[in-house]
Structures are given as structure tokens and as C-alpha cells.
Amino acid sequence: MLAIKLAFKNLIGAGLRTWLNAFVLSIAYVVIIWHSGILEGWNRQARRDMIDWQIGGGEVWQKNYDPYDPFTLTDAHAPVPEKFQEQIKAGKLTPILVTSGSFYPEGRIQSVLLKGIDPQQSILKLPAGSLQKDNEAIPAMIGTRMAKNNRLKEGDYVTIRWRDALGTFDAAEIKIARIFKTSVPAVDNGQIWLPLDQLQNMLQMPGEATYLILEPGQNPIKISGWQHQGYDVLLAEMDEIIRRKSIGGTILYTIMLLLAMLAIFDTQVFAIFRRQKEIGTDIALGMTRGQVIGLFTVEGAVHGILAAVMAAIYGIPLLSMQAVHGMAMPEGMDDYGLAGAERIFPVYSTALIIGTVILVMITTTIVSYLPSLKIAKMKPTDAIRGKLQ
Amino acid sequence: MENGKLITIQNLVKHYPMGKGRFTALKDINLTFEKGEFSGVVGPSGSGKTTLLNIMGSLDVPSEGTVRVLGSEIGTLSHKAAARLRNHNIGFIFQTYNLMPVYNVFENVEFPLLLLKMPVKERRQAVLDALEWVGLSDKVKSRPKQLSGGESQRVSIARAMVKRPHIVLADEPTANLDADNSHHILQTMEKLNRDLKTTFIFATHDDKVIQYLKRKISLADGKVQSDEKSPGNRNPESGHEIQ
Known part of the structure; x- marks a missing residue:
């Protein structure tokens, strides 16, 4: 609890740098949810259309x-x-x-x-x-x-x-x-x-x-x-295409996530280097190394929370609007053999949103924890004086 | 505590690795500090003052010999136990104040109490009391960058004192201050020493500090050269030296 409280204080106090990181991470949230929502909407629409036009109830x-x-x-x-x-x-x-x-x-x-x-x-x-x-x-x-x-x-x-x-x-x-x-x-x-x-x-x-x-x-x-012949046979090909599309989607949002994580990782490394004096002071005032590592890790993870809030602020209206109006698909796309309507209406499930938040939070925490381990090797006497280590 | 002694140092030696060899920062130090002392380790740069203070503050460990602080032997303490000792019993005052730039004055002073998990109401009162001791009750919401050097050091004193520690270790507390501010904060510390019976140990080579000390331990090349108690030779009201 203390680490979360201090982490929020430190991050809010750090000002623009925190918000820039949170913004980059928030883009990852929105893009992952948007992309998965489009794929899910497309998949559902394709299955529904196949049922309506081709295979009925089997x-x-x-x-x-x-x-x-x-x-x-x-x-x-x-x-x-x-x-x-x-x-x-x-x-x-x-x-x-x-x-x-x-x-x-x-x-x-x-x-x-x-x-x-x-x-x-x-x-x-x-x-x-x-x-x-x-x-x-x-x-x-x-x-x-x-x-x-x-x-x-x-x-x-x-x-x-x-x-x-x-x-x-x-x-x-x-x-x-x-x-x-x-x-x-x-x-x-x-x-x-x-x-x-x-x-x-x-x-x-x-x-x-x-x-x-x-x-x-x-x-x-x-x-x-x-x-x-039930859906298991009649939709097997469609399910296979969906599976392959999902793999492509996963690769895309893994890249997005890696870019965001790179920003968090760099920030952490830089923060630990720049805040050596603060780390030394924390230890002198009675924090254990573990507590300081915990504090820096939580600080990194809190980026995930701030990013989620930020993503909600601009992402909810943006994604809701698209869920209502749909996304126009290029003409002739379905010539490639995949059922695709003129407009795809993305579907954002609770599982998708919660899953994305958990995924980003866990990844951010891990990425924040790794550079924080350097703190364990710091000599507090040097850190207090801000001596480069 | 052993016979009222807060700190007992016996045959302390401290080496640091240097290239292929080692550098000896402290050589065969034997000292004791009692409750309520207002003492200082004085000497030129590189004499080992800060190293000695760091070991007494459990931020570093002896290479040889024993250092017992409030009954705990520093060399054998785990990281956690050392942190607990500092958290409960030792306050630090640094030359460069080391205030958290993103916290305001109140939050900076409150920080050690958060680590002690003190209840909110008690904590708030303790912080306000500490700020009153150092005369900064009107700067509660100020950020460190809005404070002068003297004010920053007074916040640092309040942060060291807020948990009412047995020992306060001050490393060159006046090095970045002008004469007036130096006297002001030294008077503040002297008053706290007198009123709260807190033991103050300084590491300094500043004459302004030395004239306030009631015990002066001179260190040169890592060795104790002299250990003398003095009644003080300054005007306690003005803080200025009596010629």
C-alpha cells in the first residue's frame, strides 16, 4: 500500500515524463483492444453471414x-x-x-x-x-x-x-x-x-x-x-482462417506492446540512474533494498494504471463510435475468399478489455522490475552522494 | 545500550578495494558515544569522517573490529535489521539536504513515519511538531525547489528528528550554507539536543560547527588524533564566537 502511495506521488511529481510514457502505453491499450475488437467483430460477422447465407443450422x-x-x-x-x-x-x-x-x-x-x-x-x-x-x-x-x-x-x-x-x-x-x-x-x-x-x-x-x-x-x-454435418465441420475452414488471423493480430500487438515496454524500460533505467541519491536517501531513512526495488517496480506498474485511465479517456469514445458506425472495408476484399461485409462492426468483450489490461499490467511490472534489480547492487553510501555506479 | 553507551567502537578498521590493492580509510578506531552527546568527528577531507559516520549509521560495515549501536553489532546485521535500526533509531542529515524533490515539505518530513507505519493522526501531529521545532510551520506546502538552502537543511533536520531517534548523524550539515544560516541550524540542533536529549554526531571540518561541539574527535588519515571535551566558547544566544 505504501509503495503504491509513494509510487503515485513520485510519478505525478515527475510530471510530463510520466504522462508521455503513460500516453505511449495508452496507445498500446487502445490499439490492442481496437485490433482485437475488429478481428472479433469480423469473425462473428463472417460466421453469422455463413450461417445466414450458406449453412443454416447445419x-x-x-x-x-x-x-x-x-x-x-x-x-x-x-x-x-x-x-x-x-x-x-x-x-x-x-x-x-x-x-x-x-x-x-x-x-x-x-x-x-x-x-x-x-x-x-x-x-x-x-x-x-x-x-x-x-x-x-x-x-x-x-x-x-x-x-x-x-x-x-x-x-x-x-x-x-x-x-x-x-x-x-x-x-x-x-x-x-x-x-x-x-x-x-x-x-x-x-x-x-x-x-x-x-x-x-x-x-x-x-x-x-x-x-x-x-x-x-x-x-x-x-x-x-x-x-x-454440424458447425464443427462446416465452419472448420473459417475457424482456421480466424485462428491464422488471430496469430497475425497477436504479432502486431506484441510489437505494439514491445515498443511501449521499451519506453517503460528506458524510463526505469534512466530513473534509477538519475535518482541514485534518492535511492540512497530512502535506504538511509530506513527502507530496505527490497522496499526500494518494490517502490520502483510499482512505479513502473503504475504507468500501466495511468495509461489505462488515459486510454479510457480517449479510447472509450473513439472505440464506441467505431462500434456504432463500423469500419468500411475495401471493395473486393471478399474476393480473397473470406466472408467480409462492407462494414465491420468491432466487438469489444469484457474479457478482451480485462485481458488486455491484465496483460499490459503484468508486462509493465516485469519490465519495471528487471532494471530495478540494479538497486540491490548499489552501495547506499555512494548512492547518497549520487556517485555514478 | 551498554552502561548508557549508545555507540561502542572497538578496534575499527575499514578498507576499500583500490585497484589491485586496498585503501585503509579507518585505522584502529576506539570510541564510545553516550546519550545526549553533541559531538563531532572533525578533520580534513579524506580523513575518514564520513566513513565512520556511515558505519555508525549502519550504511556500511566494518572490515575489522566491532561497532555496536544500541546493542546491535553493525557488522553482523542483515540488510533488513540494519534498515530497521536506521528506521527506528537513527536520523540522517546530509550536506546536500537530500530532500525528495516531488514531495512538499510536509511529505518529506512525513516520509520516515510512513515507513514506521505510524497512524495518520499521530503522524500528522508529529510532522507539525517537527516543523515547529525548526521554524517552518508556514512552509508546509512548499516544494524543496521553493526553499532556500537554510530552509532546506531545516526540513532535513525536521525529517531526521520527526521520529525522535536516539541518534542523529549529520554529515557536513553546514557545508552549503552561509554563516547566518549555519548558526541558525546549529542553534536549532543544539536546542533539540538539549530539549529532547537526542545524541548528535557531526562529521565536519567547518569551524562554525566545531565551535558548537561539546566533544571534538579529531581524525587524520583514518586515525583518531585527539578526543577532547570542551565547554564551548560561544555566545549561546547569538551563536557568535566570544573573542
Whole structure:
């Protein structure tokens, strides 16, 4: 208690030097919290968007389906089991049929995944309702990336080609009924969404699906030949990307922290050199060497407290404002395959804030303690006279 | 305490390493100090005065011989025990005052009592009393840089006296002061010695201090040359020498 009281007095008395150090350290607090908050916000948003647009509450795969191997698509379909029908009718499960094909935008051939979706579904955010029957052509919807890459716009007609269940090639004209904007590239790039029943007819696979998507919160019915895939599998890739991003973030804020610690370390070394006389006097007045080391260590650590206060003063309004307004992300960033919205809203959890404060405090204390050990080697008789040692 | 003796020094020798050899700062010193003394170790620079004071103050240890302060043998004390001895029983007055620049006068004087963990109310009264003894009751809030040399040294005296120690060790307390201020602080210390029976031991070569001493131990080349008690030859009111 005495050390804290004296440390505060000494630091406040030291004036500008203390506040400069505290300011540098406060930047470390704010940057670490801001950066982690952005990453956390981004991660949550990406997961939420994947759930909303792509995977719902989980998927039930036909046993041959492997999303990473397009060759499996030929065999990855089967009639939707009767036991699923009740959930499908209730809108808690929706079937998706997938096949590979090609299409010819502006006369060029492009590989594409044709996906059939129920226009009535409401599990995913995909605007499947726009796939209403059209007498002129098969209605289709594509994402903005797909539209941009192939110079397609709503109302355009384009030819698609596929092979049906019997291996016969067939072709038809589709009309781009809707171009949707999503932050999830996995439902956009290289994909054309068609009405499920029409795709089933085109492929001669009536009542069949490749996989089904569950409504969030729904439990799957276990049926032979169909495998439930939960978030652990469906979000594994995303979690891996998040983990790698976190490592990058950790490196960044370790550098920030090291810079701040360098300032504290230098201050401590300088203070011990400059305040030798004071150290000698403290010992003459009855402090033990341990108490003096404790005092200097606490002084260093108190920088952490002052910095936290300072960071709170300018950091809370700054970070709160960003939490409300979000941070604009550059266009085309999600072309790299990571779901990213136009604006990222950072998330600052209590654990993040408390964790950062504890981390900075512990690091500051250690960095303050190390140079203070020099005090133990000082001869008080020389220190009192301020003799260089 | 042994037979009323606060400090007993027997066959004290102090060496310091110097290059490949060593330098002997104190040679075979034998002295005793009793309660209430107002004495001084006098001699030229390098005679070993400060070294002797430092050892008596448990800031340094003897190379040979024994030094007992209030029954504790300095050479055998741990760092903690030495700190405790200084904290409870010894006050220091330094040539350069050694006040904490970031503390005000009150806080500087209060500092030793904080180490003694004295309760707030008692502590506050003790500090105010000490400042009254040295005539600085009106400077409670001043910072050291706002004080003159004489005032700074008086704060230093108050800081040394505030815990009512048995012994005050003053190393060249007047070296940075003019004549008037020197007499003023010496009178203050003499009064405290008289009123509180505190033992004052000076290390000095300043004649202004020497004329106040009731016992003068002369040191040269680390050896005691003489140890004489004197009645004092100055006017106790003005502090000026009587011709």
C-alpha cells in the first residue's frame, strides 16, 4: 500500500515524463483492444453471414457428397427420404440439388455449379423467392461477383449446359432473374441458382437432393445414407482462417506492446540512474533494498494504471463510435475468399478489455522490475552522494 | 545500550578495494558515544569522517573490529535489521539536504513515519511538531525547489528528528550554507539536543560547527588524533564566537 502511495506521488511529481510514457502505453491499450475488437467483430460477422447465407443450422449430406471434390457430384444425389418431408413442409429443412455444368456468357464457355433451391425456402437469406416460374426461360439467380466476372445483369439470357442422370448432355436458356449481393463468396462465385423442381426435371432426378440445410436450432433426423454435418465441420475452414488471423493480430500487438515496454524500460533505467541519491536517501531513512526495488517496480506498474485511465479517456469514445458506425472495408476484399461485409462492426468483450489490461499490467511490472534489480547492487553510501555506479 | 553507551567502537578498521590493492580509510578506531552527546568527528577531507559516520549509521560495515549501536553489532546485521535500526533509531542529515524533490515539505518530513507505519493522526501531529521545532510551520506546502538552502537543511533536520531517534548523524550539515544560516541550524540542533536529549554526531571540518561541539574527535588519515571535551566558547544566544 505504501509503495503504491509513494509510487503515485513520485510519478505525478515527475510530471510530463510520466504522462508521455503513460500516453505511449495508452496507445498500446487502445490499439490492442481496437485490433482485437475488429478481428472479433469480423469473425462473428463472417460466421453469422455463413450461417445466414450458406449453412443454416447445419447440413445433411447425401453420403457421396464431398464439396471439395466436384467429381463426386455425379453420384451425390438421392431421393429425399420420406422422414425429412415433415421438416421440409414445416420450413425447417430445405433440399439443395447440385450438379456441375457449363454456361456461355458472351460466347465463352465457363464451368459452373448449378444449384437447385426451393423458391419457398426461408432458412437461408438467398432471395430464392425471385425464382418464380417464367414461361420464357428458366429463372436463375446469381451473386454480384458471378455477375461482374461474366458481365451479366438482371434480365440477361444465357445458355447453360449439363448432363442428366442418364449421362445425356442437354442445354437450355436461363434468364437472370435476380442478382443478389452477399458477403459469402461460397454461394456466389461460379454458381447459378435455379428453382429446385426445374433442376430436378432437367437432371431427371425428381424428388432428389444432394444435401439439405437445417434451420438453426433444429436437430437432424438420423437416416441411413445421409450424414449430418454440424458447425464443427462446416465452419472448420473459417475457424482456421480466424485462428491464422488471430496469430497475425497477436504479432502486431506484441510489437505494439514491445515498443511501449521499451519506453517503460528506458524510463526505469534512466530513473534509477538519475535518482541514485534518492535511492540512497530512502535506504538511509530506513527502507530496505527490497522496499526500494518494490517502490520502483510499482512505479513502473503504475504507468500501466495511468495509461489505462488515459486510454479510457480517449479510447472509450473513439472505440464506441467505431462500434456504432463500423469500419468500411475495401471493395473486393471478399474476393480473397473470406466472408467480409462492407462494414465491420468491432466487438469489444469484457474479457478482451480485462485481458488486455491484465496483460499490459503484468508486462509493465516485469519490465519495471528487471532494471530495478540494479538497486540491490548499489552501495547506499555512494548512492547518497549520487556517485555514478 | 551498554552502561548508557549508545555507540561502542572497538578496534575499527575499514578498507576499500583500490585497484589491485586496498585503501585503509579507518585505522584502529576506539570510541564510545553516550546519550545526549553533541559531538563531532572533525578533520580534513579524506580523513575518514564520513566513513565512520556511515558505519555508525549502519550504511556500511566494518572490515575489522566491532561497532555496536544500541546493542546491535553493525557488522553482523542483515540488510533488513540494519534498515530497521536506521528506521527506528537513527536520523540522517546530509550536506546536500537530500530532500525528495516531488514531495512538499510536509511529505518529506512525513516520509520516515510512513515507513514506521505510524497512524495518520499521530503522524500528522508529529510532522507539525517537527516543523515547529525548526521554524517552518508556514512552509508546509512548499516544494524543496521553493526553499532556500537554510530552509532546506531545516526540513532535513525536521525529517531526521520527526521520529525522535536516539541518534542523529549529520554529515557536513553546514557545508552549503552561509554563516547566518549555519548558526541558525546549529542553534536549532543544539536546542533539540538539549530539549529532547537526542545524541548528535557531526562529521565536519567547518569551524562554525566545531565551535558548537561539546566533544571534538579529531581524525587524520583514518586515525583518531585527539578526543577532547570542551565547554564551548560561544555566545549561546547569538551563536557568535566570544573573542
